[in-house]
Amino acid sequence: MNSVLRKALSLLLVLTLCAGAALPALADGGRLLYGNTTELTDGFSYRHAIAYNAAGKLLETHTLTVSPDSAVQPIVIACDTIYGGMTLKQAAAWAEGLGYNVVAGVNADFGYWSTRIPCGMVVENGVYKSSPDTNSVLAFGPDGAFLSLAPTVTISLQPETGDPITLTHFNKTRTADGLYLYSEHFSTVSTRTSGSGWFVRLRIEDGTLSVGGTVRLTVDSVLQSDQAQPIGAGYLVLTAQDEANLESVCARFAPGDEITLTVTPSDERLTDAVWATGYGNTLVYDGALYYPDGWEASIAGVNPRTAAGIRPDGTLLVRVVDGRSSASAGLTLMDLALQLMDEGCTYVANLDGGGSSAMGVRRAGDDTAQIVNVPSDGSLRSCPSFLLFAAPADSDGQAAQLFAAEDGIFVLAGSHVPLHYLATDSALRTADAPGDVTARSNGLGSVTDGVYQAGSTGGADVLTLTSSARGLTGTATLHIISRVDTLRAKDAVTGRWAASSVSLDPGETLSLSLVPGCLGRSVVFDEDAAVWSVEGEAVTMTQPGVFTASGQPGSSATVTGTLGGRSVSVKISIPVAFTDMAGHWAAEYVERLADSGVVSGTTDTTFSPEAAMRRCDFVLMLWRAAGRPEASAPCSFTDVPADAYYAAAVAWAQQAGVAQGSGDAFDPLGQLTREQAFTLVRRAFDALDVAAPENAPALAERFADAADVADWAVSAAADLAAMDVVSGDGASLLPKAGLTRAQMAKILCLVLDARK
Numbered sequence: 001m002n003s004v005l006r007k008a009l010s011l012l013l014v015l016t017l018c019a020g021a022a023l024p025a026l027a028d029g030g031r032l033l034y035g036n037t038t039e040l041t042d043g044f045s046y047r048h049a050i051a052y053n054a055a056g057k058l059l060e061t062h063t064l065t066v067s068p069d070s071a072v073q074p075i076v077i078a079c080d081t082i083y084g085g086m087t088l089k090q091a092a093a094w095a096e097g098l099g100y101n102v103v104a105g106v107n108a109d110f111g112y113w114s115t116r117i118p119c120g121m122v123v124e125n126g127v128y129k130s131s132p133d134t135n136s137v138l139a140f141g142p143d144g145a146f147l148s149l150a151p152t153v154t155i156s157l158q159p160e161t162g163d164p165i166t167l168t169h170f171n172k173t174r175t176a177d178g179l180y181l182y183s184e185h186f187s188t189v190s191t192r193t194s195g196s197g198w199f200v201r202l203r204i205e206d207g208t209l210s211v212g213g214t215v216r217l218t219v220d221s222v223l224q225s226d227q228a229q230p231i232g233a234g235y236l237v238l239t240a241q242d243e244a245n246l247e248s249v250c251a252r253f254a255p256g257d258e259i260t261l262t263v264t265p266s267d268e269r270l271t272d273a274v275w276a277t278g279y280g281n282t283l284v285y286d287g288a289l290y291y292p293d294g295w296e297a298s299i300a301g302v303n304p305r306t307a308a309g310i311r312p313d314g315t316l317l318v319r320v321v322d323g324r325s326s327a328s329a330g331l332t333l334m335d336l337a338l339q340l341m342d343e344g345c346t347y348v349a350n351l352d353g354g355g356s357s358a359m360g361v362r363r364a365g366d367d368t369a370q371i372v373n374v375p376s377d378g379s380l381r382s383c384p385s386f387l388l389f390a391a392p393a394d395s396d397g398q399a400a401q402l403f404a405a406e407d408g409i410f411v412l413a414g415s416h417v418p419l420h421y422l423a424t425d426s427a428l429r430t431a432d433a434p435g436d437v438t439a440r441s442n443g444l445g446s447v448t449d450g451v452y453q454a455g456s457t458g459g460a461d462v463l464t465l466t467s468s469a470r471g472l473t474g475t476a477t478l479h480i481i482s483r484v485d486t487l488r489a490k491d492a493v494t495g496r497w498a499a500s501s502v503s504l505d506p507g508e509t510l511s512l513s514l515v516p517g518c519l520g521r522s523v524v525f526d527e528d529a530a531v532w533s534v535e536g537e538a539v540t541m542t543q544p545g546v547f548t549a550s551g552q553p554g555s556s557a558t559v560t561g562t563l564g565g566r567s568v569s570v571k572i573s574i575p576v577a578f579t580d581m582a583g584h585w586a587a588e589y590v591e592r593l594a595d596s597g598v599v600s601g602t603t604d605t606t607f608s609p610e611a612a613m614r615r616c617d618f619v620l621m622l623w624r625a626a627g628r629p630e631a632s633a634p635c636s637f638t639d640v641p642a643d644a645y646y647a648a649a650v651a652w653a654q655q656a657g658v659a660q661g662s663g664d665a666f667d668p669l670g671q672l673t674r675e676q677a678f679t680l681v682r683r684a685f686d687a688l689d690v691a692a693p694e695n696a697p698a699l700a701e702r703f704a705d706a707a708d709v710a711d712w713a714v715s716a717a718a719d720l721a722a723m724d725v726v727s728g729d730g731a732s733l734l735p736k737a738g739l740t741r742a743q744m745a746k747i748l749c750l751v752l753d754a755r756k
Helices: 003-010 088-097 268-272 333-342 587-595 615-625 647-655 674-683 711-722 741-753
Strands: 031-041 044-052 058-066 073-077 101-107 122-124 127-130 137-141 144-148 153-158 165-167 180-183 197-206 214-225 235-241 258-265 275-278 282-285 305-310 316-321 347-351 359-361 386-391 401-404 410-412 416-418 421-424 438-440 445-448 451-454 459-467 472-481 486-491 501-503 509-518 521-524 531-536 539-543 546-549 556-563 566-573
Touching (some): 073 122, 088 101, 137 268, 144 268, 197 258, 333 347, 410 451, 451 472, 486 566, 509 556, 509 566, 531 539, 587 741, 615 674, 674 741
Parallel strands (some): 401 472, 410 521
Antiparallel strands (some): 058 316, 122 127, 122 275, 137 144, 137 275, 153 165, 197 214, 214 258, 282 347, 305 316, 305 347, 438 459, 486 509, 509 521, 531 556, 556 566
16 A cells, blocks of 8 residues: 555544445455544654454554654663563553653563563663573664564673683573573572572673673672572672583682673674664564564464564554454454555564553653553553653643644534643643644534534544644544444443343333444434434333333333434333242342343242242343343254244354353253353353453362362352352352352342443
């Protein structure tokens, strides 16, 4: 794709899902759905894009673009020490504490899982902190960014007599593979070595350990030990474990000896590198795919990604691709390479991805960089090193560039949006916006007294922001849509999502509000654009979205809200009380679920709380709680009749991976055991919008019969126990016992209370 078309697409939003128009094709076979670029300062921008990939799945990307003449510069931070990791937010805060003005950042090198030691090289502000150890390097020097393919960095120690002693392992975990050198930057605790070995402690007399540099040392002590040794500021430790059979090298050192250390790279360009990080596979080198047959097979498939690309003019593109979710599938290594080549990159490095992929950006109104993507772990992962971007640190507090808080939002055609103007100073820190800021539409809407009104035509309206008194400008893009792709109803009082069916007592009122969405993001709209209707005699609409139960017990009505070409309905019933729940321990749970339409009685007046729970009925209740989603095809279970009252629920459950059955059978009328119920409800967490607990304790820590839980149910039972959803009889979990309808109500009610 040529650069002119690429730039045009960066400012254009054409939506099939949301606007009903044809989508522009991308050169890689995908189709762009949404693209919003924010120029944070000259030569430094952040772009958020959503597209269909070539396979027709959603793909969400986040890209930082840094020109070589930008005041924002890349830096590499390897946490506080090489040993142990940090999250992206922690690393940015650490860098801020060192005096850097961090405006953005991503995860960088792969690391060893247990220690978080980076696999590859680290150079931090000219200081050599970790060796490449056969990994390639992304480096930044006076001439900009470059890739160095698997360089060797040799450390040479010249004793007072004899030949020099050479090694390449620096600040890595010691093994029997030769000599290792440690500096204070490895760990503030010790060398963290295990097993017996010898150690030479070297005091730094003059010089800084840098690539291409020289350091004068004096031997402080020599010892043999099976314990890790402290390093300390101003010292180095040379060591080898006994299995390396290098005692003859140790014998060449004695306390008081003077040593000269030199660091020599195989790639001379690294001598001038101020910042450097290791990375995984080289995807593109000198404009061509680089040895794709050698890319690591275990990560070559579709995954979340972090990558860096370099254009011929020195512009750096850093991209995070979300993955492993319905909102974004991820990319293969090959698609990632082709995507960045298509955007003009002649060099591309694959940084650590998967659950590590994270991007933070500090925009106007933010005090610190905020995470802009959705890490696939559900939270930030601790990583060994980070590629951060720092702006000039001096902050004068005077507005230098204008923004609008509404930049990038979706607006329903014809709706109004009050604009909130923001500004940043020369250090990209939030400053007070001038009082005379005005905005001008490019023709898809209009701005009057600071309020934007969207026109009737869909597209990206790029507003021009101006402060005449200060001579400042800026832009903001509002994306106008005529259709939404999701519409949900929310209880306007509690703020919870409204169930598809609820119960009201006579005279009780339900207030509903509509929440439209497009590509997983919220949509701004005028309240009077929502149209409400009532079918049935149970309720009366006293004002738009407000419904009062005015009918007789046993009556029902369906209320429907319509907005942006979509509708959502809620069935409201005035229930008849269950006579067999009076005074029962599960009465509250049953009443809440009945009110929301999730459960119904065995008759019009009874619930039968102690009756056995059947598999089909439990799946039916999960389906109702999930909002009665529609499956794309009937289920394949041979024992589920197509006309059964639970058929739609089982079809959804099978398609969503909630119900798996045994072979071709589901046994819908079979009694549900407690461990089966645990597994079904845990599999439904995503559909119910429930977050799983982190690091759930082992079942054996709480229940004497933990060993009785089937292997396939252990994880689900542990999660539910950690959430206090299930507790058994206190001492035992009773996994093989049947589940009663009352127990089902408690489990399901507590799970729904844990919704995000």
